[in-house]
Amino acid sequence: MSEPFRAGDRLPSLEVKAFTRDGFINFPVTFPGGVTFRMVGGGRVVTGTASGDALGTIVYNWAAGDLSVAGTYAAVFIATDGAGRTATFPTGTNLELVVVPMI
Secondary structure (H helix, E strand, O other): OOOEEEEEOOOOOOEOEEOOEEEEEOHHOOOOOOOOEEEEEEEEEEEEEEEEEEOEEEOOOOOOOOOOOOOOEEEEEEEEEEOOOOOEEOOOOOOOEEEOOOO
């Protein structure tokens, strides 16, 4: 589980590392079709475009309203290769994100 995010904030961005037993994933080479972020919880679905770099870092910059509702969410990154095939990160589980209420 990551550190909680505050409802209404847009910083910090969500940043994770993706790797295999061989090392970090080179997203521009392995997944030229791009990376999508998906977060589900509390009857809400948040999606958007993420970015991945050559050192396995995936970043999602929060859009207005993404963190507007406090709660616990399951989240993943979906990467697309040059043939249109997808891979989901993390592979064996979902990220758990907590959005705490603004006071």
